[in-house]
Amino acid sequence: MVKKVVLAYSGGLDTSIMIHWLRENYGCEVIAYAADVGQGLRELDDLRERARAAGASKVYVLDLRREFVEDYIWPTLKAGAVYESRYLLGTSFARPVIAKHQVLLAQKEKADAVAHGATGKGNDQVRFELTFMALDPSLQIIAPWKDPDWTINSREEAIDYAKAHNIPLKITKKRIYSEDANLWHISHEGAELEDPWREPGGAVYSISNTLEKAPARPEYVEIEFRQGVPVALNKKRLPSVDLLRKLNIIGGRHAIGQIDIVENRLVGMKSRGVYETPGGTILYAAHDNLEQLTLDKETYHLKQQLASKYADLVYNGQWFTSAREALDAFVNKTQETVNGTVRLKLYKGNVVSAGVKSPDSLYLENLASFTNSALYDQKDATGFIRCFGLPLKVARLRGRLPA
Numbered sequence: 001m002v003k004k005v006v007l008a009y010s011g012g013l014d015t016s017i018m019i020h021w022l023r024e025n026y027g028c029e030v031i032a033y034a035a036d037v038g039q040g041l042r043e044l045d046d047l048r049e050r051a052r053a054a055g056a057s058k059v060y061v062l063d064l065r066r067e068f069v070e071d072y073i074w075p076t077l078k079a080g081a082v083y084e085s086r087y088l089l090g091t092s093f094a095r096p097v098i099a100k101h102q103v104l105l106a107q108k109e110k111a112d113a114v115a116h117g118a119t120g121k122g123n124d125q126v127r128f129e130l131t132f133m134a135l136d137p138s139l140q141i142i143a144p145w146k147d148p149d150w151t152i153n154s155r156e157e158a159i160d161y162a163k164a165h166n167i168p169l170k171i172t173k174k175r176i177y178s179e180d181a182n183l184w185h186i187s188h189e190g191a192e193l194e195d196p197w198r199e200p201g202g203a204v205y206s207i208s209n210t211l212e213k214a215p216a217r218p219e220y221v222e223i224e225f226r227q228g229v230p231v232a233l234n235k236k237r238l239p240s241v242d243l244l245r246k247l248n249i250i251g252g253r254h255a256i257g258q259i260d261i262v263e264n265r266l267v268g269m270k271s272r273g274v275y276e277t278p279g280g281t282i283l284y285a286a287h288d289n290l291e292q293l294t295l296d297k298e299t300y301h302l303k304q305q306l307a308s309k310y311a312d313l314v315y316n317g318q319w320f321t322s323a324r325e326a327l328d329a330f331v332n333k334t335q336e337t338v339n340g341t342v343r344l345k346l347y348k349g350n351v352v353s354a355g356v357k358s359p360d361s362l363y364l365e366n367l368a369s370f371t372n373s374a375l376y377d378q379k380d381a382t383g384f385i386r387c388f389g390l391p392l393k394v395a396r397l398r399g400r401l402p403a
Helices: 013-026 047-054 065-079 094-108 124-135 155-164 240-253 278-294 297-315 322-337 380-388 390-397
Strands: 004-008 029-036 058-063 113-115 140-142 178-181 186-189 219-226 229-233 258-264 270-276 340-347 350-357
Touching: 004 013, 004 094, 013 029, 013 047, 013 155, 029 047, 029 094, 047 058, 058 094, 065 094, 065 229, 065 240, 065 278, 065 297, 065 322, 094 113, 094 124, 124 140, 219 240, 219 278, 229 240, 229 278, 240 278, 278 297, 278 340, 278 350, 297 322, 380 390
Parallel strands: 004 029, 004 113, 029 058, 113 140
Antiparallel strands: 178 186, 186 270, 219 229, 219 340, 258 270, 340 350
16 A cells, blocks of 8 residues: 655646646645656746645655766766767657656655556656666556556647646647657657658757757857866866856757657657757767767777667666666776867757867877878888788688679
């Protein structure tokens, strides 16, 4: 029997009606918990009042912005992790930090259960529940969308339920996108975006200009890194949260980081999402430019291979795993020499390399030039190519190669 539950409460449509639904169907006390991961005042404004009006006995709003950036975003950035070559994992790595503090709060309040508003079709249900299992297996998990007594089948029906029970909402049927925002990005799904043939209209974007409205003149930015972590913007050292926030403003102005993707969800279906990740897109480009200068070939290539696995772990909700921690150990070793400054040109959605320098650079100008140097005699390449191509000679002689 559940007496007290901590609900991950965003103030959005689903979790707003779930406070009432949980009290009605489980007869339990509901504590609403919201995590500030940088979604902004639009979502956090009057959140406490709305949660209490919906029936929450207590409301917690925790500021997790710094922890989110430094313990979740920066490790993923250093890993170079990108899901399916395009998605920068904005929602994926926000869920474990939110769920972690939900567990801590449930333990503090001596709650029997934790609940979330993720649907049975999406990835977030996995991310929440795997974190709950990893951090406190004793907690009962309630997921209303998967509960047999849950009778709501659409966002339109959820709005009708809220109206019938006088639950205050900010969403309307006119703008019914499912959106998730934090310091790293904002995602847009649902409504007309469910048709991959339809181009996202300008009204979809909320933190960045459309390409048409982006400035006609480029803007340059300089980002300094220390051991793979961004520490300064345009020669000014900034705290992590402020640096990312400023980059979002700059990148959003130039329509940077708009991604329209049909991705493969963990649960087996394809879904279409439109993402805005202006600051993150700039940081990924800058970080990769610096790694190209400071990492040796074998390390850089191995890191590219492992980045895909890292992305899968994050996307699949496997943050609190020994596999992810082991990959972090490898990544952190590679980042010891990722120090320096990258200059980028931003223009109409494009991030263009405009210079990179590092005290740990492996680029030697006299070695890379066309002239001979003490480190490299061009005549040595003759023997090298003979050895390197020997298997091809043998394969041809034995008739193993196609004509």
